[in-house]
Every structure is written in structure tokens, then in C-alpha cells.
Amino acid sequence: MRIVFVCTGNTCRSPMAEGLAREILGADIQVESAGLAAWEGKPATAQAVQVLKEKGIDLTSHQARLARREILASADWIIPMTGAHEVQLKGAFPEFAAKIKRLGRWAGNGKEQDIPDPWGGSVERYRRCAEDMEALLHKVKATLEGRH
Template identity: 55%
Template sequence: MGLKLLFICTGNTCRSPMAEGLAREMLGDVVQVSSAGMEAWEGEYASPHALEVLAERNIDLSKHRARRIREELMVEADWIIPMTHAQEEGLKRQFPQHVHKFRCLGDWGKQKRDVRDPWGGSLEVYRQTAQEIGELLRVLKEQIP
């Protein structure tokens, strides 16, 4: 297995698990993908709307359990990909030794943008978030070796 990508969001129940599932589907065995949260409650399930939206794409997140970021995950990853610039800045402060690995998901192309948190939103908001993550992952796919 080649490159290792670690997707980061706040609670590891919405955006980063969706990014993990979508990336696994899109990139196959080319990369190893995982996710974690800045403020995750260990063991939480993915949000029901995240489960449903990815199930619509035949991606199963039912085994996902949230986990909090920690040094071991940072060491293992080749790229650490937060959903927002604020999360990237927080990671730089908490893990300065890995600053060269951080790159916000919205920064892989020409655009510089954050992925909005769908938490608490409608199923349609989650669909929009999954669509946005998918688009950004396609840009990332073009950038990785």
C-alpha cells in the first residue's frame, strides 16, 4: 500500500468519515485512507445522515467509529488533510513537528476554501457536503503521485 492520507474534521462523525469513505471508493488501493477528529468522542458512530448519504453511493460507513487525533496518527500519515483552515492552524499549533504534512482539503486545487460542517443540518445539506468533498477529492487525486 502506498500513500497514507488522514482526513481531519471536528468530531469525526460527518466530514472526515465521508471523505474517508469517498476517497477509499475513488482512490482504491492506490492509497490508504483514515480519519480522526480534533474534538472527537472516541467510539461515536458516524452521523445518521452521513451514513445515509454515503449508502446512497453504495459506500458503507456503518463500521466507522470516531477517534481523536493523536501523535501516532500524525506519524503514520503522509498527508494530514483537515476540512478547514482553522483546523489546519489548530493542528499546526498542536503538532508543529508535522507541519509539512498539513494541507486543507480545499487547498489542493486553485481554490482556497473550507468544507462547511453539515452537523445538525438536513439530509440535503449532507448531500451537498458529500458532493463538495467528492469534487475536492477529484482535484486531490490529480495532485497525488
């Protein structure tokens, strides 16, 4: 199975989700990330690198990339961080609509929470973002394992 996490610039949320998912979901699931307005080659933010380093995850080699058709085509799931990202992805890539599901929808509690953008914020803001994503990624894992 292959999952692509998508945010705006591919320097904060989606690379953090990718790193966290690699740990939470395990080696059987290939995880990647991309951004809807990414500046190709840009590294993850210093705060994202620091917060994941605190969790034993190395983001130092991350390079941002644009969410292009060829990246998304082979994904089993495309997981955007917000409703706005979801709408934009479905508009740009309608052929992939059935496999686009916002991270906050995996909770299965009727709430469709967005993952707020920590860009420009404090390390603590990034920590909260990572904690929110971790909780939801455990829901993704349970769903994929049929334990929802």
C-alpha cells in the same frame, strides 16, 4: 501512501471524506480519519451514513477517534476540512506542518475553500458536503498522479 482526514468530531466530514476517498483514490492509498475533539467510539451521524449509502459506501462500522500524534505521525498527508482545523493541527503538531494541507487547497485555483460542517443539518446539506468533497478528492487524485 497514507492519508488522514481530520475534522472536529470525526462523525460527519472526515468519515465521509475517508469513505469517498477510498472509492476515488483507489486501493493503493490507505485512508483514515480522526477528529480534533472526537468522542472516541461515537458512530458517524445517521445523515452521513445515509448519504454515503446512496453512493454505495458503508459507514455503519465507523467509530470516531481523536487525532493523536501516533495516528498522524505515519501519515504522508494530513488533510483537515477547514482553515481553523489546519491552524489547530499545525499548532498542536508543528512537526507535521509540512504534510498538513486543507482539503480546499488541493483545488489549485487560488481559493482555499473550507468544507462547511453539516452537523445538525438536513440530509440535503450532507449531500452538498459530499459533492464538494468528491470534487476536491478528484483534484487530490490528479495531484497525486501528477496530473495537476
